[in-house]
Amino acid sequence: MSVQDKVIEIIAEQAVLETSDVTLESSLEDLGIDSLGLVESIFAIEEAFDISVPFNANEPTASDFDISSVASIVSGIEKLIAEQT
Amino acid sequence: MTDKRVVITGAGTVNALGHNVDQTLEAMREGRCGIGPLKVRDVERLAVQIGAQVQDFGAEQIFNRQQMALFDRFTQFALVAAREAIAQAGLNFHGDLSAKSGVVLGNSGGGMQTLDENYRTVYEDGKNRVHPFVVPKLMNNAAASHVSMEFNLKGPSFTVSSACASSNHAMAQAFQMVRAGMAPVMITGGAESMLCFGGVKAWEGLRVMSKDACRPFSANRSGMVQGEGAGVFVFEELAHAQARGAEILAEVVGFAMSSDAADIVMPSKQGAARAIAGALENAGISRDQVGYINAHGTGTAANDKTECSAVADVFGPHADDLMISSTKSMHGHLIGGTGAVELLACIMAVRDGVVAPTIGYEEADPECALDVVPNEAREAKVDVALSNAFAFGGLNAVLALRRF
Numbered sequence: 001m002s003v004q005d006k007v008i009e010i011i012a013e014q015a016v017l018e019t020s021d022v023t024l025e026s027s028l029e030d031l032g033i034d035s036l037g038l039v040e041s042i043f044a045i046e047e048a049f050d051i052s053v054p055f056n057a058n059e060p061t062a063s064d065f066d067i068s069s070v071a072s073i074v075s076g077i078e079k080l081i082a083e084q085t
Numbered sequence: 086m087t088d089k090r091v092v093i094t095g096a097g098t099v100n101a102l103g104h105n106v107d108q109t110l111e112a113m114r115e116g117r118c119g120i121g122p123l124k125v126r127d128v129e130r131l132a133v134q135i136g137a138q139v140q141d142f143g144a145e146q147i148f149n150r151q152q153m154a155l156f157d158r159f160t161q162f163a164l165v166a167a168r169e170a171i172a173q174a175g176l177n178f179h180g181d182l183s184a185k186s187g188v189v190l191g192n193s194g195g196g197m198q199t200l201d202e203n204y205r206t207v208y209e210d211g212k213n214r215v216h217p218f219v220v221p222k223l224m225n226n227a228a229a230s231h232v233s234m235e236f237n238l239k240g241p242s243f244t245v246s247s248a249c250a251s252s253n254h255a256m257a258q259a260f261q262m263v264r265a266g267m268a269p270v271m272i273t274g275g276a277e278s279m280l281c282f283g284g285v286k287a288w289e290g291l292r293v294m295s296k297d298a299c300r301p302f303s304a305n306r307s308g309m310v311q312g313e314g315a316g317v318f319v320f321e322e323l324a325h326a327q328a329r330g331a332e333i334l335a336e337v338v339g340f341a342m343s344s345d346a347a348d349i350v351m352p353s354k355q356g357a358a359r360a361i362a363g364a365l366e367n368a369g370i371s372r373d374q375v376g377y378i379n380a381h382g383t384g385t386a387a388n389d390k391t392e393c394s395a396v397a398d399v400f401g402p403h404a405d406d407l408m409i410s411s412t413k414s415m416h417g418h419l420i421g422g423t424g425a426v427e428l429l430a431c432i433m434a435v436r437d438g439v440v441a442p443t444i445g446y447e448e449a450d451p452e453c454a455l456d457v458v459p460n461e462a463r464e465a466k467v468d469v470a471l472s473n474a475f476a477f478g479g480l481n482a483v484l485a486l487r488r489f
Contacts, residue, residue: 017382028270035350035351035387036349036350036351042292055291055292056292056293056384057291057292057308057386058295058307058384058387059305062307
């Protein structure tokens, strides 16, 4: 499974949606994922890819991990996988 | 029956700023920071490696071998703080006073050090036997029970657990009991010791902990920092205290509690505002009498913005005249013990006319545009001080103190 498909699967499960409802352009807010849902999604992503995501809920824009859309999350994870493996 | 007036006649503490009240208040006046590198087993496996630990506590010099076998670190802190508070009050409990007086303490995690050590024993080391006192050592009420035993307190005693508001809820219970005439004296406050591998690891998960410093209300804040310790007070009926010529530190004049009934972690402005306004109403004081608020001020974006907004809503134009500081920037967040240590800053404000600062303040945040007493303590005549506590789970408790 590609990184993109796995991320969409994780986000869809968190949002209680079908994977077909999650597009690359969707924001987490559009999908109804709140702050707790975001923290849980990041945990699932870290577990799935064995990476560490630099995200602090107090300063979400402080790291270059961009959570503004599904596409930006996917590219952020691909970058982290390249850096951390 | 008319309400009794309730005063504080003794105070004690152990926290990262000091092993007693004098050391702690001196550190608050100087704006000293008790946060430093965390010294716990397996710290290298933690993402968060700072905390406000109690340094050089020397428990082995304070307690004997039998006591050490029974006292988790949070109980040790509570006992040392209770000894200081009760010695200052000059009370001996016997007869009717003993029968009616009790202990209500706040605590959230119970004996976390004991749990952590013994989980290692059975899970990591694979042993099939643990020390026989694990249960009496880790139970949340151990500290309250040992205080009752050491001081012969035979009235109502129990532990209140409402996460970060535990101490304030506990002190509200004690206050109510004395005010209602149920008990002439109540020992109250709270204690916590969660700075162990499992305790910090659990907190890391929420991604609200800072890796460098606690900077409440500062635009560049990066989250909360955990502390440990205890604060214990003697709440006494005014007539009882005056009859024996006791020194009075401050009067407890009111409290209120509210529940957000909304979210398990995100705070609600309305819930916080109802607790603040409720405490003023309960105390029968007007908004313009309040000179200082010891904020919940965790240094998380969610708390600080919500709390400032709630204060602005309740106080209207007077919000710009009062001072609000977060001493968590110095002693860290003591979770179930935090309100008790923070009440010391309120006592210092009304009794000594010194307002503790919010240290680590670097950049103004337009969403926290109040006088947060940045970085340096300030002299001011304060008639009434409030202490805010807003817990995970949406449980809020606010206390009001008045200069006596």
